Amino acid sequence: MPSFDVRPVPPSPDALAALRDLLIGTVANGGSVSFMHPLAPDQAEAFWNNAFAAAGRGERVILGAFDGDHLLGTVTLLLDCPPNQPHRAEIAKLMTRVDQRGRGIATALMAAAEALAVARNRTLLVLDTATEDGAAPFYSRLGYTRAGEIPDYAFKPLGGLTGTILFWKRLPVSDGTTAH
Numbered sequence: 001m002p003s004f005d006v007r008p009v010p011p012s013p014d015a016l017a018a019l020r021d022l023l024i025g026t027v028a029n030g031g032s033v034s035f036m037h038p039l040a041p042d043q044a045e046a047f048w049n050n051a052f053a054a055a056g057r058g059e060r061v062i063l064g065a066f067d068g069d070h071l072l073g074t075v076t077l078l079l080d081c082p083p084n085q086p087h088r089a090e091i092a093k094l095m096t097r098v099d100q101r102g103r104g105i106a107t108a109l110m111a112a113a114e115a116l117a118v119a120r121n122r123t124l125l126v127l128d129t130a131t132e133d134g135a136a137p138f139y140s141r142l143g144y145t146r147a148g149e150i151p152d153y154a155f156k157p158l159g160g161l162t163g164t165i166l167f168w169k170r171l172p173v174s175d176g177t178t179a180h
């Protein structure tokens, strides 16, 4: 059995520091999560402070995989969609600590985020991942459909442009069927 559990990350100073360090470490290791390396601690903290504020407004949920109080990974479910897309949500900032990868942590985080989305009556999830050094095979394995690729979309954290791949997945509605 995995020695971690998945739950919302509380907006505490300790959690802020753990998320900051996770983001800095992910970027330093080449993860394409919106930032360039080296990522300054202040910039990382500002990102998560804004994220906590958005979570407090109910616009997103920041989930963490914890071993006790120790943060191993995170994913964010973005719920703040336009008025004509109340059935949709987005997956963002999926990261597992470099020394904890390959243990099923991201898989568990994605399962929890999807369950949360279903509970919020969201029937369509979308996400994107870098073409180079991204997690496209991981998302394909989880049942996401590749919609397409946009070339030269962003800089990789250590420099050089990469494309981005868009994915989507339908979620079951509460009666167990899949929305169309």
Ligand SMILES: CC(C)(COP(=O)(O)OP(=O)(O)OC[C@H]1O[C@@H](n2cnc3c(N)ncnc32)[C@H](O)[C@@H]1OP(=O)(O)O)[C@@H](O)C(=O)NCCC(=O)NCCS
Pocket (backbone or CB within 6 Å): 026, 030, 031, 032, 033, 073, 093, 094, 095, 096, 097, 100, 101, 102, 103, 104, 105, 106, 107, 108, 128, 129, 130, 133, 134, 135, 136, 137, 138
């Ligand atoms: C992508 C990431 C979150 C996966 O975390 P993880 O906790 O190691 O994932 P899991 O252990 O749940 O992996 C499940 C499976 O997917 C595979 N996998 C994970 N990441 C993969 C990747 N980038 N490419 C291909 N396969 C991958 C694992 O090898 C594992 O396969 P297995 O079950 O056959 O052993 C992690 O590599 C990471 O933080 N990467 C940097 C940030 C990033 O790219 N995030 C995605 C942004 S969209």
